[in-house]
């Protein structure tokens with residue numbers, strides 16, 4: 001089988017070159033089904049294309065491995081099933097993401113190959129090409145990557161590998177981990193994926209009542225859908241920034257990110273263009289008029305079955321008053337009202353974040369696999385192609 005690697009042409013889905021993004025989306029869907037057991041959360045072609053159009057805050061490069069005139073190895077739907085007639089078959093892809101306003105030392109790298117095309121050297125060639133792109137970016141010294149998995153192995157499983165932090169396990173036999181270790185990029189930290197099956201039990205209403213009582217009368221809640229009022233934009237951006245300062249990331253060479261009102265406007269524009277919606281509950285501290293806590297749920301108008309729990313943050317001076325639980329319960333209640341048919345909510349938390357995990361477990365979130373965060377000095381990565 002002849003294959004080659006090329007850079008995905010720039011991202012407009014309506015352009016004849018939109019095949020690349022349809023192809024990447026199909027590869028990601030197949031990889032998610034194979035490695036996570038669900039394609040919930042796999043990016044759509046539209047989301048991928050939109051992420052490429054405005055690179056103000058993050059430079060993104062995408063490579064595709066294509067088989068010209070190829071037929072699928074398994075005889076089924078071609079990877080790149082949305083590919084217009086004549087477009088090449090996409091069987092793998094590579095990604096480089098470089099933050100442009102903070103974390104200037106960091107290069108986020110990722111490769112994936114559709115399962116029927118693995119063990120032919122395609123992943124190695126993609127990885128080498130992505131690393132070459134990263135090395136060509138001035139100042140990037142740390143490579144970060146991620147491998148997702150469907151379930152944490154039992155503690156006594158022979159292949160169980162414990163994160164260096166001591167929290168969280170992954171199977172050392174996972175193809176992505178074997179591949180990454182061969183490239184010299186090692187396990188640093190584990191992030192737990194959890195799922196909340198809907199509808200939630202009555203316990204959540206009780207948790208909300210208790211949290212409201214614990215918080216007391218000094219807080220006013222705001223609930224926003226698909227928008228953040230201009231008056232609160234800078235305050236909410238400060239909370240996003242706070243999260244990047246406070247979220248425990250032991251061992252990871254990541255710096256706090258810089259967020260302001262302009263970046264939030266940019267973020268909201270991108271979410272809308274990608275066809276995503278969101279529900280946000282924020283707590284205002286009435287005596288100071290400041291936003292001090294918030295949580296956000298992302299939903300997908302074209303995908304009823306699931307939503308994703310994103311940012312939850314409480315500023316340090318207001319912790320210990322159950323505000324995290326309060327904003328999450330209120331947001332979830334609002335989600336039930338506007339998205340009654342949704343069956344599950346996914347979330348991710350670092351295994352080294354016991355307070356956030358405790359809130360989620362109390363609300364009914366249950367472990368459902370996770371992802372291993374991998375890291376190495378960019379200069380140390382080994383060439384994989386032979």
Ligand SMILES: CC(C)(COP(=O)(O)OP(=O)(O)OC[C@H]1O[C@@H](n2cnc3c(N)ncnc32)[C@H](O)[C@@H]1OP(=O)(O)O)[C@@H](O)C(=O)NCCC(=O)NCCS
Pocket residue numbers: 031035109110111112113114117118119120121122123124125145146147148174175176177178179180182384
């Ligand atoms: C990881 C992944 C990209 C590898 O793609 P691939 O095309 O099969 O990779 P290659 O054929 O180029 O393999 C290169 C080397 O990696 C190692 N490797 C890859 N898959 C492996 C597996 N299943 N078991 C053991 N070693 C493996 C081997 O050393 C291999 O060389 P070899 O075949 O000569 O032994 C693919 O399994 C995948 O898409 N996984 C899901 C996404 C992911 O985890 N990405 C990694 C993030 S960095």
